[in-house]
Each structure stands twice: as C-alpha cells, then as structure tokens.
Amino acid sequence: MKGPGLFSDIGKKAKDVLTKDYSCDQKLTISTNSASGVGLTSAAVKKGGLYSFDIGTQYKYKNTLINVKVDTDSNVSTTLTMLEILPSMKTIASFKLPDYNSGKLEIQYFHHHASFTTAVALKQSSVVDLSGTVGAHGIAFGAEAGFDTSSGSFTKYSAGISLGKPDYNASIILADKGDALRASYVYHLDESQKNAVVGEITRRFSTNENTFTVGGQYALDPLTTVKSRLNNSGKLAALLQHELKSKSILTISGEFDTKALDRTPKFGLALALKP
Numbered sequence: 123m124k125g126p127g128l129f130s131d132i133g134k135k136a137k138d139v140l141t142k143d144y145s146c147d148q149k150l151t152i153s154t155n156s157a158s159g160v161g162l163t164s165a166a167v168k169k170g171g172l173y174s175f176d177i178g179t180q181y182k183y184k185n186t187l188i189n190v191k192v193d194t195d196s197n198v199s200t201t202l203t204m205l206e207i208l209p210s211m212k213t214i215a216s217f218k219l220p221d222y223n224s225g226k227l228e229i230q231y232f233h234h235h236a237s238f239t240t241a242v243a244l245k246q247s248s249v250v251d252l253s254g255t256v257g258a259h260g261i262a263f264g265a266e267a268g269f270d271t272s273s274g275s276f277t278k279y280s281a282g283i284s285l286g287k288p289d290y291n292a293s294i295i296l297a298d299k300g301d302a303l304r305a306s307y308v309y310h311l312d313e314s315q316k317n318a319v320v321g322e323i324t325r326r327f328s329t330n331e332n333t334f335t336v337g338g339q340y341a342l343d344p345l346t347t348v349k350s351r352l353n354n355s356g357k358l359a360a361l362l363q364h365e366l367k368s369k370s371i372l373t374i375s376g377e378f379d380t381k382a383l384d385r386t387p388k389f390g391l392a393l394a395l396k397p
Contacts, residue, residue, distance in 0.1 A: 125232050126257035128239055129264035132282040133293040136306035139320045140337045140351050144359055144375050145390040152395045159183070196220070217244070239266075249277060260286040288313070302326050316341040356381035361390075369396040 148168040155161045161180035166173065178191035185205040192198050201216040210232045217225035225244030231237065235258050241251040253266035262284045268277035282295035291308045304324045311317035319338040325331075337351030350360040361375035371394045378387035 125234050125237050126255045126262035126264075128230070128237055129253040129255050129266045129280075129282065132255070132262060132264055132284045133295055133304065133306050135286075135291045135308045136293065136320045136322055139308060139318055139339055139349065140322060140335055143349070143363060143373050143392070144351075144361055144377070145373075145392060146375070146377060146388040147390050147392075149390075149392040150395075151393070152397075154397060248272075251278075257284075262286070298326075301328050314341075316347065352380075355379075370394060 149165065151163065151165045153161065153163040159182050162177070163180070164175070164177045166175050174194055176191055176193035178189060181188045185207075187203040187205075189201040189203075190198065191200075198219040199216070200218075201214065204213045207213055212230040212232075214228040214230070215226070216228075223243075223245040226241060227244060228239065228241040230239050236254065236256045238255075239251070239253045243249045248271050249268060250271065251266065251268045253264065255262050255264035257263060263281075264283075265279070265281040267279040269275075270277050276299070279299055280295060280297040282293060282297075284291065284293035286292075289310050292306070294303070294305045296303055302324060304322065306320065306322040308318055308320045311319070317338075317340050320336070322335045324333045326333075333353060333355075335351055335353040337349065339347055339349040341347050345365040347363045348360070349363070350358070352358045356379055357377060358380050359375065359377040361373060363371060363373045365371050371392075373390075373392040373394075375390040375392075376387055379385055
C-alpha cells in the first residue's frame with residue numbers, strides 16, 4: 123500500500139494501542155501452513171458461558187488470496203482478494219452463506235498522494251460506501267459516506283485529518299453524522315514504535331457527554347509487551363503479551379472498575395499457536 127492510506131487508517135494507531143488484543147474471553151487459535159501455500163486456522167472461543175468454534179483455510183495463488191471459514195452456526199464465510207487487476211488497485215469480494223444478502227464487493231485504489239475505496243452491498247436494496255483520502259508529507263485529509271439507494275438517504279458520513287511523524291501521530295475525526303468528535307494523540311518513545319503513550323477524547327454532542335482515555339504500551343524485552351488504559355469512568359484495563367516461540371503468542375488481559383471495587387474483575391486469556 124502506498125500513499126496516505128485509507129480513511130480507516132486515520133486514528134488507527136491510537137485505537138490499536140487502546141483496544142487491540144484486549145479481551146475478556148478465553149480463546150485458543152492454532153494455525154498451520156503447508157508448502158503448497160495452503161493455510162489452515164482453527165479457533166475455539168469461550169464467551170461468558172457459551173462456546174464457539176470455527177475453522178478456516180487460506181490459499182494464495184499469484185495475486186489472488188482466497189479465505190473460507192466455517193463456524194459452529196453453519197455459517198460459511200468466503201473472501202476473495204485480488205491484487206493488481208489494474209495498477210495500484212485491490213478488489214475484495216465477500217459473502218456469507220446461508221445469508222445470501224451478505225455479499226459485498228469492494229474496490230480500493232492507491233496513489234502516491236491519494237486513495238479511494240468503493241464498497242457495494244450485493245443485494246436488492248444496495249448500500250454504497252465511498253471513502254477517499256488525500257495527503258503528503260505525513261498530513262492526510264479524508265472523508266467517507268454511505269448511501270442507501272433504496273431510501274435515497276445517507277447511512278453515515280464522517281471526515282477526518284491526521285498528522286503523522288516518526289515520533290508521533292495526531293488525528294481528529296468528526297463521525298456519526300457529525301454527532302461525535304474524536305481526537306487522539308500517540309507519542310512513540312523509541313524508533314521501533316514498541317513503546318508509546320496515547321490520549322483520546324471523544325465528545326458526543328447529542329448527549330453532551332465527554333469520554334477521555336489514556337493508555338500506553340511498553341516492551342519489557344523483545345518477546346514481552348505490556349499495555350494499559352484508563353478512562354474517566356474509572357475503567358482500568360491491562361494486558362501482558364508474550365511470544366512463546368516464533369509467532370506463537372500468549373495474551374493475558376483484565377479489566378476492573380476502580381469506582382466499584384466490589385464488582386468481580388474481568389479476565390481474558392488468548393493463546394495463538396503457529397507450529
């Protein structure tokens with residue numbers, strides 16, 4: 123990918139530090155790859171008192187990537203990704219069975235100073251999503267919109283700006299049809315960007331509500347990383363992630379309410395094995 127990136131990349135670095143890999147579930151994932159390029163992934167998840175299982179396969183042939191996943195609810199999800207059908211373009215087609223109305227076709231175009239995305243739902247009442255980003259030298263401006271062709275109304279529209287440098291990244295996004303304003307700032311403490319601090323504030327105009335979250339991540343050693351976050355509601359979360367061996371990762375996370383210490387804390391455990 124070249125250029126300023128997609129609109130979804132605006133604010134993504136702050137979101138990853140504050141939310142990525144945090145979980146209160148128990149999950150086991152096992153992935154294998156064959157010499158022919160076929161990958162197989164199976165996952166078991168315990169969420170509350172419910173268990174779910176899925177198995178997926180991935181096959182890559184030249185510039186085409188095929189993903190198929192089957193879960194315990196008899197859903198079959200298929201994603202077909204094709205690169206460079208035209209220069210600097212990526213095409214993604216996805217659908218889920220037995221939900222025949224879940225089909226979606228997405229086209230992404232990347233330029234040195236701009237990127238555009240068009241996504242169309244493949245059903246009778248099509249919803250069209252459009253997004254675009256322009257920028258250079260670490261500055262990016264972007265916007266997205268969703269339009270329902272059956273009702274002739276917008277389902278969403280957002281706009282954002284980001285400023286990225288080697289040691290920091292700042293972004294402001296006006297989302298939810300102008301109802302929410304979210305600003306975030308990430309400061310990297312080292313060149314590898316494994317150590318960082320982040321702050322994010324969200325203002326929701328309809329409810330006159332402000333949410334402020336601070337967090338950070340720190341690499342204890344090349345194989346171990348700790349993260350934490352705290353918001354103005356008193357929710358404190360932390361995780362420890364350790365690479366047991368090459369690409370096999372153990373993640374332990376937890377969350378509790380500092381304003382209600384009598385409540386039972388939530389804990390999550392995830393083990394991803396890649397033999």
